[in-house]
Amino acid sequence: MNNTYVSRVGLCVGITLIAAGAVAQEGNMERGQAAAASCSACHQADGSGMNVPDGESWPRLAGLDADYIAKQLHDFKAGRRDNATMATFANMLNDQQIADVAAYYSQLPATQGQGGDEANETLLARGQQLAERGDWNAYIVSCQSCHGPGGKGVGDTFPGIAGQHAGYIHTQLTAWKNETRSNDPQNLMGAIAKRMSDDDIQAVSAWYAKQPASADQESTQ
Ligand code: HEC
Ligand code: HEC
Known part of the structure; x- marks a missing residue:
């Protein structure tokens, strides 16, 4: 070594500790499923997303960590992560709905x-x-x-x-x-x-x- x-x-390890210090909001899966209705056009009902060759691919959300999903949605909303498509949809969610959709997608089984x-x-x-x-x-x-x-x-x-x-x-x-x-x-x-x-x-x-x-x-x- x-x-x-x-x-x-x-x-x-240092970075993991810093991130763990942020208090995550509790998400509710049922409410998350309802809030995810506007997402499935791209991320699909099973959260599998889609590979779009030579275009803007839609990432799989199923099975990703809930706090990671929530962080990305907050980043799109705040403009820290710059994507016109996602800024529109992230802006439709309040903090509770972000925690809810994150909880919902995180428990869907990951797809290939x-x-x-x-x-x-x-x-x-x-x-x-x-x-x-x-x-x-x-x-x-x-x-x-x-x-x-x-x-x-x-x-x-x-x-x-x-x-x-x-x-x-x-x-x-x-x-x-x-x-x-x-x-x-x-x-x-x-x-x-x-x-x-x-x-x-x-x-x-x-x-x-x-x-x-x-x-x-x-x-x-
Ligand atoms: C019109 C298509 C479209 C819709 C509808 C849409 N998204 Fe997205 N989403 C995208 C695209 C494209 C990206 C990749 C953005 C980039 O390249 O930064 C993305 C990225 C994401 C990411 C980041 C994933 C990662 O691994 O970092 C999350 C989380 C997300 N979307 C959640 C949602 C949620 C929740 C909704 C509904 C409220 C939604 N999206 C609606 C197209 C869409
Ligand atoms: C030193 C640590 C580190 C290494 C090494 C690393 N990554 Fe990352 N990677 C990260 C972090 C931290 C994030 C989360 C970014 C965020 O919070 O938005 C990330 C995010 C990503 C994402 C975005 C995932 C998503 O869902 O949006 C991809 C893709 C990625 N890394 C690919 C790679 C690849 C490929 C390699 C090797 C060539 C690599 N990473 C090496 C730390 C690392």
């Missing part, structure tokens, strides 16, 4: 990511390398050092990215690279995405889309 590894783990099937072996191998080991020549830390083993997420700070749609992962990494998304603590993702080539972004997006999002899903595959 070298010093770089130790300080990296220390950084992740789309958009990774056309990737070839070489691209997928590169994606797996970045996800599991990183690339020290390019100063890219492995994704799983923060997003957890298999990219299944850690607490409310590091979202699950396994089984998310390739198009959505791709848009987000590109947004961080181009500095159009910068709403995470200390802009960790910005620093990482800037070190990635467009091929790297494509590779890691395709690989994660093909991974199971949860242990339940793994057992049915």
Whole structure:
């Protein structure tokens, strides 16, 4: 274990503690289901979202951490995360409704990511390398050092990215690279995405889309 590894783990733990200090509002699933009626046109009734090649992909919300979902909705509302489509819908929700929809989507079973099937072996191998080991020549830390083993997420700070749609992962990494998304603590993702080539972004997006999002899903595959 070298010093770089130790300080990296220390950084992740520190951030988790800061985020855990925020008091989350209690959400109600039944009210959340009602409030989610306006969301299903894009995120779908089962929360699976949709991969839209060359367009704006709709992320899967099913099975994401409730506090992470709530944070994103507050960020869209406050303009800290900039997306015209979501600003409109987040603005329709008050704080209680945000907690309710977050509770609702978080308990829906995770569905499989789309958009990774056309990737070839070489691209997928590169994606797996970045996800599991990183690339020290390019100063890219492995994704799983923060997003957890298999990219299944850690607490409310590091979202699950396994089984998310390739198009959505791709848009987000590109947004961080181009500095159009910068709403995470200390802009960790910005620093990482800037070190990635467009091929790297494509590779890691395709690989994660093909991974199971949860242990339940793994057992049915
Ligand atoms: C017209 C389509 C559309 C509708 C309707 C819509 N969304 Fe979205 N949503 C999107 C898109 C596109 C994104 C990705 C935005 C981006 O790239 O930053 C998104 C992102 C999100 C995210 C961030 C997910 C993540 O993993 O970070 C959340 C949470 C979310 N939407 C919740 C909702 C809720 C709750 C509603 C209903 C009140 C809703 N959305 C309605 C299209 C839509
Ligand atoms: C040092 C920690 C760290 C590392 C390493 C890291 N991430 Fe992240 N990532 C985060 C944090 C924190 C967020 C949450 C951002 C927020 O709160 O809006 C995030 C969010 C994301 C999201 C958005 C998910 C969503 O639902 O909107 C994607 C996609 C993502 N990371 C991909 C990756 C990939 C791919 C890698 C590896 C190349 C990686 N991350 C490495 C910390 C990290």
